[in-house]
Amino acid sequence: MTVKLVVLYTQPDDPDAFDEHYLGVHGPLVEQIPGVLRWEGARFVEAADQGETTYHRVAEIWFEDMETLESALATDEGKATARDYGKIAPPGSRMFIAQVD
Amino acid sequence: MTVKLVVLYTQPDDPDAFDEHYLGVHGPLVEQIPGVLRWEGARFVEAADQGETTYHRVAEIWFEDMETLESALATDEGKATARDYGKIAPPGSRMFIAQVD
Numbered sequence: 001m002t003v004k005l006v007v008l009y010t011q012p013d014d015p016d017a018f019d020e021h022y023l024g025v026h027g028p029l030v031e032q033i034p035g036v037l038r039w040e041g042a043r044f045v046e047a048a049d050q051g052e053t054t055y056h057r058v059a060e061i062w063f064e065d066m067e068t069l070e071s072a073l074a075t076d077e078g079k080a081t082a083r084d085y086g087k088i089a090p091p092g093s094r095m096f097i098a099q100v101d
Numbered sequence: 102m103t104v105k106l107v108v109l110y111t112q113p114d115d116p117d118a119f120d121e122h123y124l125g126v127h128g129p130l131v132e133q134i135p136g137v138l139r140w141e142g143a144r145f146v147e148a149a150d151q152g153e154t155t156y157h158r159v160a161e162i163w164f165e166d167m168e169t170l171e172s173a174l175a176t177d178e179g180k181a182t183a184r185d186y187g188k189i190a191p192p193g194s195r196m197f198i199a200q201v202d
Contacts, residue, residue, distance in 0.1 A: 004143060006159055023202065042105060042199035049196040058107055058199055066146075095150040098143035098159055101124065 002037070002100040003066050005073075007085070009057040010092040018056065019043065021088055029081040030061060035072040037062040056090070062100070069097065103138070103201040104167050106174075108186070110158040111193040119157065120144065122189055130182040131162060136173040138163040157191070163201070170198065 012018035022041070030039050039061040047053050063069040072078050085095075113119035123142070131140050140162040148154050164170040173179050186196070 003146075005149060006143075006145075027202075041202040042107075043202070044107075044197045044199045045104075046198040047195070048106060048198050051195060053197075054195065055197065058197075094148070094152060094155065096145045096154075096156065096159075097147040097149050098145045101128075101142040101144070 001065055003063050003069050004098050004100060005061045005063075005069065006096045006098050007057075007059040007061075007089075008055045008094045008096075009059075009088075010054065010090040011056045012088075012090045015056055018088065018090075022057065026081070026084050026088060029077070029084055030059075032077040033061070033072050033081055034075055034077060035063055035068040037064060066097070066099075102166055104164050104170050105199050105201060106162045106164075106170065107197045107199050108158075108160040108162075108190075109156045109195045109197075110160075110189075111155065111191045112157045113189075113191045116157055119189065119191075123158065127182070127185050127189060130178070130185055131160075133178040134162070134173050134182055135176055135178060136164055136169040138165060167198070167200075 027041065041057060041059045043057050044053060044055050063072060128142060140160065142158060142160045144158050145154060145156050164173060
């Protein structure tokens with residue numbers, strides 16, 4: 001059953017500097033993680049419910065199943081990506097695992 | 102440029118009853134919206150950051166561009182889906198528009 005890691009980044013102090021690192025450094029790290037089926041990043045442009053623009057970005061990384069996801073995060077490439085996440089994620093950013101319908 | 106509507110549902114009182122309606126009624130409404138490239142629903146199973154399991158579900162609906170998304174939401178099918186969202190979304194649920202990288 002397909003699962004995905006869903007990451008929600010809150011608003012950084014400098015969104016453009018964040019995106020430069022995100023697209024130039026973080027994305028390439030994600031691409032090196034073994035077992036990744038595909039991944040997608042997106043930048044929020046609007047709160048469609050007229051609420052707060054709580055998050056700056058969402059990223060999703062799809063894996064074949066939970067075992068593959070867990071193994072992937074335990075690899076050197078997974079750990080390097082997690083370290084970079086720790087460096088860039090603004091306070092309040094979140095990371096979840098979801099089972100795709 | 103591909104855009105997507107990203108919906109985050111907070112925890113419902115009865116997750117299984119929520120999912121029954123979500124998969125049986127809400128999903129089919131989404132599928133009738135004109136201009137939808139694809140959509141994906143997923144149920145959160147874990148907070149990978151050891152934080153709160155703030156959300157129960159995430160749904161994404163992809164469109165070719167912002168104009169198509171806006172037109173889609175203004176159709177009868179888009180409005181029917183929004184009405185159903187209003188009925189089922191637990192308080193604190195969020196809806197955003199994001200530009201895919």
